[in-house]
Amino acid sequence: xxQAPSGDNEDVRRLICAIRNGDQQAYSKVMQxxxxxxxxxALMIVRDSGGAEDVAQDAFVRAYTHLDRYDEQREFYPWxxxxxxxxxxxxxxxxxxxxxxxDVFVADETETNISLDSLDEIIADExxxxxxxxxxxxPSGERTATLLYYRQEMKVVDIAAAMDVSSGTIKTMLFxxxxxxxxxxxxxxxxxxx
Numbered sequence: 652x653x654q655a656p657s658g659d660n661e662d663v664r665r666l667i668c669a670i671r672n673g674d675q676q677a678y679s680k681v682m683q684x685x686x687x688x689x690x691x692x693a694l695m696i697v698r699d700s701g702g703a704e705d706v707a708q709d710a711f712v713r714a715y716t717h718l719d720r721y722d723e724q725r726e727f728y729p730w731x732x733x734x735x736x737x738x739x740x741x742x743x744x745x746x747x748x749x750x751x752x753x754d755v756f757v758a759d760e761t762e763t764n765i766s767l768d769s770l771d772e773i774i775a776d777e778x779x780x781x782x783x784x785x786x787x788x789x790p791s792g793e794r795t796a797t798l799l800y801y802r803q804e805m806k807v808v809d810i811a812a813a814m815d816v817s818s819g820t821i822k823t824m825l826f827x828x829x830x831x832x833x834x835x836x837x838x839x840x841x842x843x844x845x
Contacts, residue, residue, distance in 0.1 A: 729809035
């Protein structure tokens with residue numbers, strides 16, 4: 652049952668209520684609903700499958716321990732996505748510090764890239780693969796905003812909250828991302844025609 656609803660429905664709200672009343676099994680159902688989306692989100696931000704799994708696990712633990720802060724009047728997934736984005740950013744900062752320390756001792760640098768296999772799991776069709784491969788190469792903020800808006804179908808206001816920026820900043824990021832993607836896809840089209 653690894654599919655999350657596009658918006659929260661009454662079943663999710665009942666599960667949250669059950670969790671708050673002490674039903675720990677209900678939380679495993681919530682995790683099953685959102686696991687794939689949370690891992691996909693973390694993967695697009697951290698670009699490391701092991702890191703994405705760690706971030707996703709931490710996000711679910713954090714959500715569970717802070718469930719009392721969740722406002723039931725709002726959808727659950729944007730709240731969970733906000734936690735995931737913030738933990739992913741923390742992971743990137745920690746990874747950057749660790750890499751910087753390791754670079755002092757190691758002469759050759761290795762780049763952390765998202766694997767094509769991981770992308771294939773997230774993206775189902777061929778045209779989508781090309782598009783989302785281009786999305787993966789966007790700068791971090793634009794990549795995150797694009798993923799949340801188009802893949803995760805979040806509202807601009809919820810993305811802004813998740814990324815701790817204004818709605819106008821998100822709109823600008825999405826505009827810039829669309830411009831870059833349009834250029835990348837046109838270049839890809841020209842290359843395939845030649």
